[in-house]
Amino acid sequence: MERESEDVFRGWRRPGPRPPGGLEPGEGETLDYLCGSFRVFQAARGHRYSTDDLLVAWWGVRSAPRVERLLDLGSGIGSIAMAAAWKLPAARVVTVEAQPFSIALARKSVLYNGLADRFRILEGDLRDPAVLEGEAPFDLVLGAPPYFERGDATEACHPQAVPARITLRGGVGAYAEAARRSLAPGGRFAFVWPVARDGEARDALERERLLLLARRDVVFREGEPPLVALFDAARVEDLPDSLATAAGFPRAEPPLVVRRADGRHTPEYAAVRLSMGFPPGDLGPRRGG
Numbered sequence: 001m002e003r004e005s006e007d008v009f010r011g012w013r014r015p016g017p018r019p020p021g022g023l024e025p026g027e028g029e030t031l032d033y034l035c036g037s038f039r040v041f042q043a044a045r046g047h048r049y050s051t052d053d054l055l056v057a058w059w060g061v062r063s064a065p066r067v068e069r070l071l072d073l074g075s076g077i078g079s080i081a082m083a084a085a086w087k088l089p090a091a092r093v094v095t096v097e098a099q100p101f102s103i104a105l106a107r108k109s110v111l112y113n114g115l116a117d118r119f120r121i122l123e124g125d126l127r128d129p130a131v132l133e134g135e136a137p138f139d140l141v142l143g144a145p146p147y148f149e150r151g152d153a154t155e156a157c158h159p160q161a162v163p164a165r166i167t168l169r170g171g172v173g174a175y176a177e178a179a180r181r182s183l184a185p186g187g188r189f190a191f192v193w194p195v196a197r198d199g200e201a202r203d204a205l206e207r208e209r210l211l212l213l214a215r216r217d218v219v220f221r222e223g224e225p226p227l228v229a230l231f232d233a234a235r236v237e238d239l240p241d242s243l244a245t246a247a248g249f250p251r252a253e254p255p256l257v258v259r260r261a262d263g264r265h266t267p268e269y270a271a272v273r274l275s276m277g278f279p280p281g282d283l284g285p286r287r288g289g
Helices: 001-006 051-063 079-087 100-112 159-166 172-182 195-207 267-275
Strands: 031-032 039-043 069-073 091-099 119-123 138-143 183-196 208-219 228-235 256-259
Touching: 039 100, 051 079, 051 138, 051 208, 051 228, 051 267, 069 079, 069 172, 079 091, 079 100, 079 138, 091 100, 100 119, 119 195, 138 172, 172 183, 172 195, 172 208, 172 228, 183 195, 183 208, 195 208, 195 228, 256 267
Parallel strands: 069 091, 069 138, 091 119, 138 183, 208 256
Antiparallel strands: 031 039, 183 228, 208 228
8 A cells, every 4th residue: 555655646646667676775875756656766965867867868769760779878877868768668778877886876776677677887988989899879879968167167065976067078079979989870869968058069069970950948947048958969971961951950949948937847848747757746856957
């Protein structure tokens, strides 16, 4: 009876199967709901998943026409990869992360959610081609590069959270280069990046001959300027010449507004949350960035 009550949140029933569980948070860890009944282990005072993570997973699975193999670059605690895996139950997932602390949490979450037969978690620097040597190409590559250069933002107190915000092992250019090496024919590269540094993302894609197909600003509160944008790109050679050279790309989409002026979620963002197995209400991932 107690387990059944965990499946319901304010009258909303969590979709999807229950994970096998069997693991408990260690000292300094929390175990939090992700998608449906999937849960993620996080450091109580370290890097924790955000609205940005949910949006990257949603944007990626929405953009790619078919996904059998998925790669998450700089995957951290695995929240983006597991959210995408919840939406794509047949996909095989590979993640690349350099921090042993985050990898340990991700592996624990993968076991808790019964995903061990679908996940391969690699420890290494995404800039090193040898990390993914021998891996088959991927239909979808996801990424949330760190937004700030060293000295441009206050560094987090917890060392595990620093690389999530500050560029220590490459920014959007490194992610684009890794994506270009890893994409299967017709595959898509979906990522999030600050609006203020939009030019860097476009330059990185152009250098790697990745065509920006769609871009969408994210407004965290109605009336405020957009802080981040979602990007969807594909290799130029995978597209017909008429498409690769056509005007009108990236496709214009209206901003996605997360919260209304009164602080409540907008209907569109509530629909995004529902599509990814989140409750539609105001409780959920914190504001990203």
